[in-house]
Amino acid sequence: MLLQPSRVARALLAALCLALWPAAPAAAQNAQAATAARGLRADLRDAAGAPKSPKRLVLLRAGGGVEGSRVTISSDSPLDDCDSYVAGESFYVRIPWAVAADARGAGAPGRFYKSARVEEQGDAVLVTFALREGAAVSLVRGFNRIEVTFADGRATPQPTPPAPGGEEAATIREMREQIAALEARVRELEARSAAPTPNAPAAALAETAKAETTKVGADAAPASTDAAAHAAHGAGAQHGEHDAEAAGAPRLQIQGFADVNLRAGNAGGQHTSFALGQLDLFLTSRLSEKFDVLSELIIEANERNQFTFEIHRLLLQYTPNDNLHLGLGRYHTAIGFFNTAYHHGTWFQTTADRPFIFSFEGKGGILPLHNVGLQATGRVPGAPWGMRYVAEVGNGRASRTPLDSPVQTASDENNRKAFNLGLYVRPNSARGLQAGFSVYRDRLTPLGKPGIDQTIGAGHLVFQDGRYESLNEFVLMRLSSGGRVYNTPAFYTQFARQFGNLRPFFRYQYVNVPGDNPLYADVGRRNGPALGIRYDLTDFAAFKAQYEHTSRRRQSALDELILQLAFTF
Missing domain, CATH: 2.60.40.3500 (Immunoglobulin-like)
Structure with a gap:
C-alpha cells in the first residue's frame, strides 16, 4: 500500500526513536566504559x-x-x-x-x-x-x-594428560606398526630408485608414497601426506616447475559490503517495500612493492527486480613515494569530500543514503562522480598543514540524453577530456579537521544541441573525531552554452554525535537547478532536512533509521522513511 508520510512515516520514526532514545543518556554516562570495550x-x-x-x-x-x-x-x-x-x-x-x-x-x-x-x-x-x-x-x-x-607470556604448568586406556593403546600400537611398514616400503622404493633414469623423476616416488599413505591411520596421514607433498615439490623444482606462491605471485583479496532496506514514502508509484541494496565486492591485489590493483564490483537490483552488474572502480596503481600516487582506470572523481571518503559500502557512512548532490549517476545524480582515465594524488612537498593535491584527467560524463550511458567507460562522445584539480589540508595541530576545494572542467556535446562548457567548483570543511561528526560541502555547477550561463548551487550540512553505540544525526541539503537548464531541468529545486539514528549492533553491522522531508519547486513535498541494516563481511 502507499504510505501517507505525514502520519504513518513520522509515527513510525517517532516510535522507533522513543524506543531507542532512553539508551542515549545511559550510553553517555557510560561512554568511557563502552569505549574501553570497543x-x-x-x-x-x-x-x-x-x-x-x-x-x-x-x-x-x-x-x-x-x-x-x-x-x-x-x-x-x-x-x-x-x-x-x-x-x-x-x-x-x-x-x-x-x-x-x-x-x-x-x-x-x-x-x-x-x-x-x-x-x-x-x-x-x-x-x-x-x-x-x-x-x-x-x-x-x-x-x-x-x-x-x-x-x-609467563609459563604456566600444563596438566598431565591421562594415560591412554586399553582400547586407545591398542589403536596407537596398530598405527605405529602401519607407520613402520610404510617406512620400510619407502626405503625399498628409495633403493630401487638409486639409479634413476630421466623418465623416472622423483615425482613418481612422491606419488607412490602418497598412494601408500592412504593405508595409514587418520592421525598418521597428515604427516605422511605432507612429506610426500614436500618430495613432489622438490622434484618439481628440479624439473623447472614454477610454484606461484613461492615466487610471490599476486593474491586476490576480497572484502564484502551489503545492506538491506525497508523504504516507505509518498512519491508517485512508490510502495512500502523491502529492498536489497548494493552487494559491493571490494578486491585488491598487490603486484609488487610499488604496484597494486583495486577494483569494486557492484551487484544490485533495478526497479524491474532484475539484477545488474557493473564495475564501478578498476585501477592499476603505482606508488613510488608519498608525493606521487598514480592510478589508471575507472575511479571515483575527487569532487568535494564525500565521493572519495564514502564509496559504495553504506556501512561506512552515518546516514542511510548519500546527500542528493552526491547521488550516483544511475540514481539521478547530476555530478560526474565516476570517470575513466588517469588520476594522481600525493603530498605537496614542503607545504604546511599536511597539504595534499589531486589531479585527474578522463573521458568525463556523457551528456544527459536517454541514449547515453552516464559514465563513458569505453568511448568518449568527443575529443575533449575532462580534468579535475584539487587541494586539501589536514593540519596535525587540529586533528580530525579537513578543508579543501576542487575545480572540474569538461566539454559536453549533447545530440542535436550546441556544445556546453561545464565547470564545477566544490569546497568542503569537515571535522570528525571519536565523538562528533560535522560534514559541510558546497558545490556550484556552471553550464555555458550559446552565450548563456546556467548556475546550479547545492550544499549540505550534516552533524552527528556519538553516545556509545548510538549515533543520532541531522542533515540539511539544498539543490537548485534552474528551470531552463539545458541538461538537468527535471531535477528542479530540492531541499529539506533528514534526521535519524545509527546503532552499531556489532563492530561490523549497523542499524539505521532515517526520516527525510524534501520540498520541491511547484511540486508536492516528498517524505520517506528508511530502515537499513548495513554490514561488512
Whole structure:
C-alpha cells in the first residue's frame, strides 16, 4: 500500500526513536566504559580511494577474556604495508599513508596492556600499546585487518594428560606398526630408485608414497601426506616447475559490503517495500612493492527486480613515494569530500543514503562522480598543514540524453577530456579537521544541441573525531552554452554525535537547478532536512533509521522513511 508520510512515516520514526532514545543518556554516562570495550571506532572510508588516498583506520576491541585480549585494526584499504615492533615496554604498529579520523577510546586499557594510543606522524599512523608485565603479543595480517592478540607470556604448568586406556593403546600400537611398514616400503622404493633414469623423476616416488599413505591411520596421514607433498615439490623444482606462491605471485583479496532496506514514502508509484541494496565486492591485489590493483564490483537490483552488474572502480596503481600516487582506470572523481571518503559500502557512512548532490549517476545524480582515465594524488612537498593535491584527467560524463550511458567507460562522445584539480589540508595541530576545494572542467556535446562548457567548483570543511561528526560541502555547477550561463548551487550540512553505540544525526541539503537548464531541468529545486539514528549492533553491522522531508519547486513535498541494516563481511 502507499504510505501517507505525514502520519504513518513520522509515527513510525517517532516510535522507533522513543524506543531507542532512553539508551542515549545511559550510553553517555557510560561512554568511557563502552569505549574501553570497543576501542577506537572510525569511519574507515576511502579504500585506497583515489589512487592511494590516505587509508582511514578503525581500531576495534574485538574480544577478550581471562586468556587475553584481541584488538582489530581495520581499514577498507589493504593493510599489508604496516610495520610492528617492540621497544621498551610498548608494542608499536605503524601504518604508512594513513589517517585516523576517530580517536575515541585512546588510553583505554585492556587485558595485558595498560593503554592504547593513536597518533598521526606525518603521513603515517602509529598505534602504541603500553604492555603489562609478562604480556606476550602476536600479530596476524589479513586483507584489510590486523589482529593483535595480547596474552600471558609467563609459563604456566600444563596438566598431565591421562594415560591412554586399553582400547586407545591398542589403536596407537596398530598405527605405529602401519607407520613402520610404510617406512620400510619407502626405503625399498628409495633403493630401487638409486639409479634413476630421466623418465623416472622423483615425482613418481612422491606419488607412490602418497598412494601408500592412504593405508595409514587418520592421525598418521597428515604427516605422511605432507612429506610426500614436500618430495613432489622438490622434484618439481628440479624439473623447472614454477610454484606461484613461492615466487610471490599476486593474491586476490576480497572484502564484502551489503545492506538491506525497508523504504516507505509518498512519491508517485512508490510502495512500502523491502529492498536489497548494493552487494559491493571490494578486491585488491598487490603486484609488487610499488604496484597494486583495486577494483569494486557492484551487484544490485533495478526497479524491474532484475539484477545488474557493473564495475564501478578498476585501477592499476603505482606508488613510488608519498608525493606521487598514480592510478589508471575507472575511479571515483575527487569532487568535494564525500565521493572519495564514502564509496559504495553504506556501512561506512552515518546516514542511510548519500546527500542528493552526491547521488550516483544511475540514481539521478547530476555530478560526474565516476570517470575513466588517469588520476594522481600525493603530498605537496614542503607545504604546511599536511597539504595534499589531486589531479585527474578522463573521458568525463556523457551528456544527459536517454541514449547515453552516464559514465563513458569505453568511448568518449568527443575529443575533449575532462580534468579535475584539487587541494586539501589536514593540519596535525587540529586533528580530525579537513578543508579543501576542487575545480572540474569538461566539454559536453549533447545530440542535436550546441556544445556546453561545464565547470564545477566544490569546497568542503569537515571535522570528525571519536565523538562528533560535522560534514559541510558546497558545490556550484556552471553550464555555458550559446552565450548563456546556467548556475546550479547545492550544499549540505550534516552533524552527528556519538553516545556509545548510538549515533543520532541531522542533515540539511539544498539543490537548485534552474528551470531552463539545458541538461538537468527535471531535477528542479530540492531541499529539506533528514534526521535519524545509527546503532552499531556489532563492530561490523549497523542499524539505521532515517526520516527525510524534501520540498520541491511547484511540486508536492516528498517524505520517506528508511530502515537499513548495513554490514561488512
